Amino acid sequence: MPETLDPAAPGFARDPYPYYADLRSRGPAARVTLANGTHAWLVTGYDRARAVLADARFSNVPPQRAGRPRPDSPARRAQACLARHMLNSDAPDHLRLRRLTTAAFTPRRVDALRPRIEHLTDGLLTGLADTLAREGSADLVDAFAFPLPVLVIGEVLGVPEADRADLREWTYCVGSPADALAPGAADEAWAALHAYFSSLIAHKRRTPGEDLFSSLVHDAGEGGLSDEELLAMAFLLLFAGYETTMNLLASAALLLLTHPAELAAARAGGEAHWAAVAEETLRHASPLEGTTWRRTTEAVVLQDDDGRAEIPAGESVLVVLAAANRDPRHFPAPDAFRPARHLPGPGGRRPAPHLAFGHGPHFCPGARLARLEAAIALPRLFGALPHLRPAADPATLPYRPGLLVRGPRRLPVRNAPPAPPNG
Numbered sequence: 001m002p003e004t005l006d007p008a009a010p011g012f013a014r015d016p017y018p019y020y021a022d023l024r025s026r027g028p029a030a031r032v033t034l035a036n037g038t039h040a041w042l043v044t045g046y047d048r049a050r051a052v053l054a055d056a057r058f059s060n061v062p063p064q065r066a067g068r069p070r071p072d073s074p075a076r077r078a079q080a081c082l083a084r085h086m087l088n089s090d091a092p093d094h095l096r097l098r099r100l101t102t103a104a105f106t107p108r109r110v111d112a113l114r115p116r117i118e119h120l121t122d123g124l125l126t127g128l129a130d131t132l133a134r135e136g137s138a139d140l141v142d143a144f145a146f147p148l149p150v151l152v153i154g155e156v157l158g159v160p161e162a163d164r165a166d167l168r169e170w171t172y173c174v175g176s177p178a179d180a181l182a183p184g185a186a187d188e189a190w191a192a193l194h195a196y197f198s199s200l201i202a203h204k205r206r207t208p209g210e211d212l213f214s215s216l217v218h219d220a221g222e223g224g225l226s227d228e229e230l231l232a233m234a235f236l237l238l239f240a241g242y243e244t245t246m247n248l249l250a251s252a253a254l255l256l257l258t259h260p261a262e263l264a265a266a267r268a269g270g271e272a273h274w275a276a277v278a279e280e281t282l283r284h285a286s287p288l289e290g291t292t293w294r295r296t297t298e299a300v301v302l303q304d305d306d307g308r309a310e311i312p313a314g315e316s317v318l319v320v321l322a323a324a325n326r327d328p329r330h331f332p333a334p335d336a337f338r339p340a341r342h343l344p345g346p347g348g349r350r351p352a353p354h355l356a357f358g359h360g361p362h363f364c365p366g367a368r369l370a371r372l373e374a375a376i377a378l379p380r381l382f383g384a385l386p387h388l389r390p391a392a393d394p395a396t397l398p399y400r401p402g403l404l405v406r407g408p409r410r411l412p413v414r415n416a417p418p419a420p421p422n423g
């Protein structure tokens, strides 16, 4: 086990699970040194993860940034605005922002998006099939897993169709590693998103639409959101919604391509089986590797059968969802990809719920939407491209660095029928 944890190391990014299993065996929380020289407490067991996420002594409010202030610019202002959202807040602020969001994301409103998501999925698949026929291979992340969630957030925010290409491009730029872009491109994209969302909010105040975001602008009456809060909310919905869902779709596709028997079972099993594939992907390849950082507001003692950890006040704590979801005490053979474990067992028995959408007050309000996207996208992808297969060795695919999100950065595929038998 390395003394220092480097989340950007390619080996760790691809397979962090043995490291987390080791940490889990050491007690309820382990203090690690990160490659940037800071320290953090990692919580990797399932029961302890749930307990910490429901415990108000672990705050979501980030500490004030120390050191020299960074120069002001439209991009910095956009990033600062993004930082003032509900995921970075505790009760009572959090409760107010959260109540409005859950009121906008009702099951009825989310389910009403189905025909639009189907339409967007089919449009992307037509483009992907053309690229595959023309060029022989394509990147499933770039051509499908990334654009679909961004387009769906466009629906949620009520972004007019004519502006969706811009939204996709700006999101791509702010989400890409800086060295993958021309100098200044990310800053320009941040500023463009900020300006665009500001004018979108002004427009929705004048002319509300049918979208979920319009209901956030208008439904709240007296306790409604200020323009600043709406701006932070638009950024949060975009970033909380696209990168996570992108990783869910990419990881599910990769797992099915590398587990042909599970793909065949899903094809034969219909809706319930596809839903089980999504649940097992969320557990086995949790798209959010860790929650956002928590900070102890006072000294906290955690104790369980594996030992005791005393975390002083003011320490950074990360609940590692990807590790909790592989805790053998709740998921037998945790490293195996077995969608059937989510189908009702004898007597309707179900396994422990996975923690991929978090737990407690910040539990993901977009869970139903993410599940709906997967339920539409996966069967349609494998239906439209029946001979889909990897075009690169899956064991060598690069993964996103860092402790927050987890998924393959690229997934090259082709759509080639099996070669006819010789003779």
Ligand code: HEM
Residues within 6 Å of the ligand: 086, 087, 088, 098, 101, 153, 156, 236, 237, 238, 240, 241, 242, 244, 245, 248, 286, 287, 288, 291, 292, 293, 321, 355, 356, 357, 358, 359, 361, 362, 363, 364, 365, 366, 367, 369, 370
């Ligand atoms: C597979 C897809 C998704 C996964 C795995 C996921 C996971 C999570 C998790 C684990 C949290 C809690 C983080 C924490 O406690 O620090 C969270 C919060 C959140 N998610 Fe999601 N999410 C997904 C999709 C979405 C979508 C599609 C939306 C909206 C369009 C969304 C909106 C949010 C928001 C607004 C929060 C903050 C809630 C709060 O602070 O109370 N998520 N998500």
